[in-house]
Each structure stands twice: as structure tokens, then as C-alpha cells.
Amino acid sequence: MEFLLTEEQRMVQKTIRDFVQKELIPLEPEVLRNEREGRPGISPEKLHELQMKAKEIGFWGIETPEEYGGANLGAVMSAIIAIEIARTFIPFRLGGVADNILYFCNEEQKKKYLIPTINGERRSCFAITEPGAGSDAKSIRMSAVKDGNDWVLNGEKTFITQGHEADFTIVFAVTDKEKGADGGVTCFLVDRDMGWRSEYIHTMGEWGPASLVFENVRVPEENILGEVGNGFELAMRWIGKGRWMIPARAIGSAERLLQMGVDYSKMRKTFGKPIAEHQAIQWMLADSAVEIEATKWLVLRAAWMVENDVDARHQSAIAKLYGSNMANNVVDRVLQIHGGMGYTKELPIERWYRELRLLRIFEGTDEILRRTIARNLIKGHVKIGEIDSADMLARNGRREKVASRS
Template sequence: MDFSLTDEQRDLRDTARAFITKEVMPLEPELLARERRGESGLPHDELRALQARARDFGFWGLGTPAAFGGADLPTLTQALIWTEVGRSFVPFMFGGETDVILYKANEEQQAEYLLPALEGTRASCFAVTEPDAGSDLTAIRMRARRDGDDWVLNGEKTFITRGAEADFAIVIAVTDPELGYKGGFTAFIVDRAMGWESSVIDTMGPARPISMSFDDVRVPARNVLGEVGQGFPLAMEWIGRGRWRIPAVAIGAAERMLTMAIEYAGQRRTFGTTIGEHQMIQAMIADSEVELESARWLVLLAAWTVDQGQDPRHHASMAKLSGATMANHIADRVMQIHGGMGYTRELPIERWYREVRLWRIFEGTDEIQRRAIAKNLLSGRRRVGGHLA
């Protein structure tokens, strides 16, 4: 069993690390200053310029099919690159990608939505969560009724990421209540100009999700994504395909925070010696390294199962649960090691502390991951050690 990286994987990882270090990390002080002024993220033109420079490095459409101009990299290689992105808290992502289910678009929809989204001239968001349907996606209530050549949408969506910048949304709505989620949910591509309204939700971290309101929003029948009644499988594909990405980013963030703690522990002196000589500090550093490496291999295993054409959901749930909790543990320990300085805004630790807390909630809470893992084992769909069978 060979755990070494290929030369190509190592080169791509190192190039991504160099780009993040040289081009993205220097933006951190300005980003923190912007956030303290009540502003959020990078200006759109600055983000686009960064993505253009990354494209010159060869980083464009990491997982996008080659037919659409993407690199179509193996998922495991993408995980290595997203770990490098996670080393900075600047909200940067490489260009040339979009919601994976948008590739289900027909030729007309590809021209109007998919290709502009890949080029960055139009932005999308995925809208499935509702006030009473978060972890339980089968409970969504937004209705869509047919009216001639249109569908009329009524209802609410909430905690929609990337919604503030979105030009259009992929919306899951109920088209046949009697069939339920197994055949009564449909996905629609809904332009903002069609009439949905939104408001930003204020959070404890840098995330700016939105609430969306649909009041008799008319959507042409040609804007159905996929087939009528097949919205739930599309929603689950969207969730399953990207769940490994959160813990991949978490690994990069944890690596950088732990490195900061190790350096500080070798410099800060108390009681005549560096704090790194104290056993309680050593225990925090050791526990962090063990959790970090454990999460890393769960993420790589989840990515590997995708590349092997296997169902990745069980491994992805374990990776998401492990990676999100690991990052929270390490952020807390790193702040503790830095003491009062870690709690100030002079260092970025408090900023990470607030951001990583979200990772245990969105795209499947810790509790949902545990539920999925346990149900797979109790039902016999998975067995202990099954991936080595």
C-alpha cells in the first residue's frame, strides 16, 4: 500500500502552495481591516484578478470536465490543492468552477447559465435549505405549480451560501406533494431578475448567507434543470460531491494554526523556560498533530473513493465529521497556547476561531454525519473495515 504522492500531485500541491503564499496570504491584513469596518470578503474585481493570475499558473476549473475547458483533475488531487487554499482565511477559490449539478443543464441552459458561470461573468447559488428543512431535506415545503408554459414558485429558502452575489439560483421545490421527495421535487434555474428577494443574515463569522423569498415568482418551463420530479437526487448529488472539500480546507487551516502555535511555544518564556517545555503545552500540540493527521487520511480516503467510482458518502461523512471537529479543537488549543494575545484581533486566530465553528454546522451538521455513519453500519449497508474487504 503506497501512500506517497505522484510527482504530478506533488508539483501541483507545491505550485498551489506557492500561489497561496505569494498572492493570497499578503491580502490578509487588508481583509481583516475591511471586516472590522463592516465590509466582507474581497472586492469582486480583486477576486477576479486573483483568479486570472491563478489561471496563468494553470489553476482553472480544477474539477470541471475537459469538455468545458476545465482541468478535470482527480478528486484526490483536488483535495490536496484545496488543503493549500485552506492555509489562508482569505475567501478565495480558483475560478472556472460552478455547482456540479449545473452540468446536468441542457444545451440551451449551458449557453445561458453554465458557461457564463464557469467564466465568472455570472454567479450561482444552490437553494434547498428552508426555515423548517435544514438537515432533513425531505421536509422542504416550497411549492411550484404549473401555469401554462411557466412554473410559479412560492416559499422561502434560508442560510444560502454565495447568495448575496448570485445572479441566479438553483432552487429545489415541491412539484407533486403526493409523491414526496422520491418523485415530487424538481430543480429550477431561477434568475434574480425573475423576482426573488433576499436579505443577508448577520453571523458571528465572515459568512454572509442569505434568506430568499419567492412570492409568485414565474419561471419558464425551459428553466427546469434535469427532469421534473428528479430534484431530490440532484440535491443529494450536490451535497455528496462536495462534502470532502470542507475538511480538506480544514486541514490547511489547522496546519497553519498549529505551525503558529509551535513557533510561539518555542519563543514565549515563562518560569525561566519556553512554554514549549511545559508538558501541558506539549500535550495540546501532540493531540493536535494526531487529530490533524487522522483527519487528513480520512479526507484522502474519501477523495480516493470518488476517483475509484465508489459511493463516497460514508467516507465523506467520516471525513466531514473528523475534519470539522479537528479544526475546532486545534483553533481552541492554538488560542489557548497564545493566551491573551490569541484572543486579540492583533493575530488572526480569533478570526479562524469564529470561521471554523461554522464547519460543524453547514453542509451537514456533526449530528447528521454521525446519524448517517451509524445508520450505514446498523443497516448493514456498510460494515466495519469494509473498505479493506
């Protein structure tokens, strides 16, 4: 059982951490100031410039296959990188990526959508959530009706990340009401200039999702992603792919916040001594450290399973549930340690407080994740007490592959 990072992983971790320290964290005061004054925190042009700087040092398309110019470093490395980037609230992500289901594009679609997205020339958004269909994704109502060689889409999607900035959307619509989600939902690639519009949604955080409105939007048959009726399967592939990445980002934010709590507790004095010497503060710091450590290994195990082609859905649900709550616990404690200063907009803690609350809602609410975990236990999909995943490896035919790496 090996818990040490490889030499390559340590090098990547250090390089990304240095990049965050040098290029991103210094921007935080300006971003906070801009947001307080009602201006965008950071411009898309600046974010693109930062992506190009990261590309110069070799970080482009971390999980993108080599044939598309990516590094294809795998899930564990992606988790390590996500942890490091999340040490700042600057909304930065490495370039050279595309939604995983875009790899199901046919050759013509790859030229028009996949490759331009990887190259940073186009921006996409994933659109399945509707005003009446969030956690219950099978209840989507957006319709797509065949008319000649086109499909006519009507309906609304909501809370769509990058929906206001994207120039095309990966959208899911009902093409057969009788079949429903099991064969009756189809995925379409729809350019903005085909007629859909977006409406910005203001939230308690700085994240700005959007509603997408479709009114008789005509989409040619050639813009179907995959096959008619297999849209829900593609949607679940998208949702399952990134669930464990959310708690990975939570780790980075929580570690940065915990360090702020430690530093402030050693500096701030009450009753003649640093508050770090008060047991109440020590327990907050200790509990936070324990929860961060637990989340780290839950996430890295899920990433390891993904990298070794082991079904990681159950582990990812556990990591997402625990990690999302961990981040909210940590930021609440750190704000409490800072007292009144933590509540002000002079420090980034209150900003993180608002943004981290989202983790318990999107891409699987706490309630849905608990339901998923419980159902897996009740139906026997997972075994209580299973440690080394031997049965899962055997079921997936990966025992020889993993053994050869040991």
C-alpha cells in the first residue's frame, strides 16, 4: 500500500503550486476590489493570458488525449492539480480541455466542436437541468420534434455553468415521450446563432450561471451527438466523470483557509495571549485538519479507481458528500476564528463562505448522494468492509493491470 506521490507527481504539484503563488494569488486584492465596486472580478482576456502562461510551462489539456495535443496525465494527477489551483478563489482553469462526451462526436463534429473547444477557440456549456428537473434529471421536459431534416427544440434549461458565455451548448431534449429517459432523450450540439438565448442568473456567490431559452430553435439532424435516444446515457457519463473533482477543489480551498486560521490565531491576542492557546480555537483547527485529511484520501482513492478503470461511482459519491460538507465546516470555523474581520469583505473568507455553499447543491445534492450511497448498500452493489476493491477489480477485469503496476 503506497501513499507517497511519485517523483513526477511531486514535480507537477510543486510547479502548479508555484504558478498559483506567483500568478494567481497576487490578483486576489484587485479581484475583491473590483467585485466590491460592482465590476467583473477578472476579465476573460486576463484568464486567457494566464492559460497561455500555464501552457508555456507544459500545462495544457491535462486529461486530453495526446492525439488532440493534450498531456493525458490521468485522474490522479488531475486531482492533485485541482487541489493546487483551488488554493485561490481566482476562477482559473487550465486550457486545452473539452467536455468528455464531446469525444463521442463524429469526424465532422470533431472538426466543428471538439477540436476548436480544446484549442480555446470555442466555449461550450452542458445543459440538462431545467426549472422542474434538477436532481431528478429524468424529468426533463424540453422537447425536440422532427421536422424534415431538422429537429425543433422548445423549452428552458437553468443554472447552466458558462451558459451566458458559451457559443454552443450540449443540450438534452425529449424526442420520444413514451420512452422517457430510457431511449427517449437525445443530445444535440446547438450553436448560439441557431437561435437560443441566455439570461444571467444572479446568485449569492460570484458564480454566474444562466438560463437557456429555446423557442422553435431548428437544429439539423447532423448536430445530434451520438444517436437518437441515447442522450441520457451521455448525460450520466458527463455527470459521473467529474463528481470526484468537486471535493478535490474543496481540499485546496480548505487547506488555504485553514492556514489563514492558523496564522491569524497565532497573531491575534485576547486576555494577554494568542488565541491559538485557547482550547476552543485549537479544536476548530484540529477538526478542520482531520476532515481535510479524510477528504484527501477519499478523493485520491476515487481518482485511482477511475484511472484503473474501476467503477468509481460509489466512491465518488462518498467523496463528494463528505468533501462538500468538509469545506463548509472549515470555512465556517475559519470565519469564526477571525471574528468580525472574517465577516468583512476586506478578507476573502466571506467570499469563500458564499461560494463553497454551492458545493452541497450542484452535481449531486447532499440528499441525492445519501440516497445513492444508501441504495448501493441496500441493493448490494457495494460490500460493507471492502477495502482493497479486489472484487471490483475482478469484476472489471483490471486485476492484472493493477498488479503489473505494483
